[in-house]
Amino acid sequence: MIPSPDPRSRRQPTLFRRLEQIFTTAPVHIVVIAITVLWTLPTAGLLISSFRQPDALRESGWWTVFTPPFEPGQFHLGNYADVLASEGMGQAFLNSLIITIPATVMPIAIATFAAYALAWMQFPGRQLLFVMIVGLLVVPLQMTLIPVLRVYSTLGLSGTFLGVWLAHTGYGMPFGIYLLRNYIGTLPRDLIEAAAVDGASHLKIFTRIIVPLSTPAIASFAVFQFLWVWNDLLVALVYLGGNQNVAPVTLVLRNLVGDRGQDWHLLTAGAFISMIIPLLVFFALQRYFVRGLLAGSVKG
């Protein structure tokens, strides 16, 4: 550690400095650690609870596992097995995936096409259209629920996956177009013009140049949209209504919270499983999440 040729003469000041450093930074470390522990508490409690026996779960809080005597035997994996085996929950996870994947892919595809047109094509009304689309960011989605639901009822779309896909696609669209248009607009002009001079059609430029080069922006939009749809409760609640066959995890968990008692062991394990996918998506694509966030993410 000490590069000096004569360790003795150097060791003392170094040690002193290290001690000094420890003492000056200690308060900072303690504060950071304290807040961090506090912030971990709710989810840590959920994790611990999810491994406890159903009876114990009902009788005492998760923090009691730390009071002696400590028995490792009180933990088990049964709750997870029950959740995965129970029909409602397994179906709910499947539903969440069925809802989330198309509701992420559809807006990406549609928004990228539109963003390219708005960034690189010349046509009357381009500027106005872009301003209007971005302006729709201001509309709170809560305002649109009733008229959309009315149309869905007449078309038979309420309680169907298609209805939820369409709604999420629309609600995510202004932010997606805004983010992608701004990114695609910064791509090198020479590249696109050169391709055009070579006779490439718009479609070819789009698939060969625009999409590959826009991967970072597409990824940030994808992370946002995925997390948003996966965690959504309101849209599912309104458009899927009471139809349990198509209910996503959030809705099923919420109903379990409602009827207190019996199913707390399913609730904790289910809640934890529902966290795993967003956490994986987030930590895998963290970089893009931060970029998208800085591009200003306000939606719904």
Next chain:
Amino acid sequence: MVKASGDRWQPLGRAAVPYLFLAPALVVLGMTVFWPALRALYLSFTSYGFDVTQPPLWIGLENFQNLLKDRTFWVTVKNTVVYLVGVVPILAIAPLLLAILVNRKLPGIRWFRVAYYTPVVVSVVVAGIAWRWLYAENGLFNQFLLGSGLLEKAVPWLTSPALSLPSVMVVTIWKGLGYYMVIYLAGLQTIPKDLYEAAAIDGSDGWKKHWDITLPLMRPYIFLVTVISAIAATKVFEEVYILTQGGPLNSSKTIVYYVYEQAFQELEMSYACTVGLALFLVILTLSILRLVLDRNSDSTPYL
């Protein structure tokens, strides 16, 4: 604004191409956002509700008159304002302090990230389940307070009118802290290190250097976070829905929750649209503020 000099490479007869690229987006947006928003505006001038087979009946400004007289509505406005005032300053300042604290090499920084990002990533439903355990009558908070002798009686965190809204606010802060910290961390990366070195020579060190350098340079980020968190706070729904259902005695009912309740529990559809319009006006004001700030800051690399 980027201008495509593409006239040359766009033969006549291909004039429709841009619109073909835009068509799917415009159709979906028109169906789910644009038309419904206009329709909601129209519905707020009508009587429409319970019996949805009846067409909306034009009643002019009656809903608006009722709105002004509606005590519950004003309670929700007050609650939303209290919520904004309670949540926004904390979410604008605390994440900045935290970002400054951790914007250095710390051991275990990975765990630190997990701790703060997990609340951001989990759904409000899951967050609500986790927090109910802490808030419950025999929950961790009460057990701790009673056990340590600080209190004699359990605190009804979610079931007393005085505490329900603050308890919901705590969950929002818990969930939002990591999100805004990421914005601030990105901002801190843009401050050149030599500035601090120069300041150190001038005798500005420790927290003083943050007052002298960090704070002024982070101002655009602070504004950005303030407005983003204000818009988010105005739209708060799910926290309330999971934790308190607006109760007790409307003490934690926010405007958006009221819209939901009027529309889907009271089935007063057109009145819900009127309340929604009031919400829209608040958000419009905040959004205009945000656009103005966006334009004045370099903080948004995609603009």
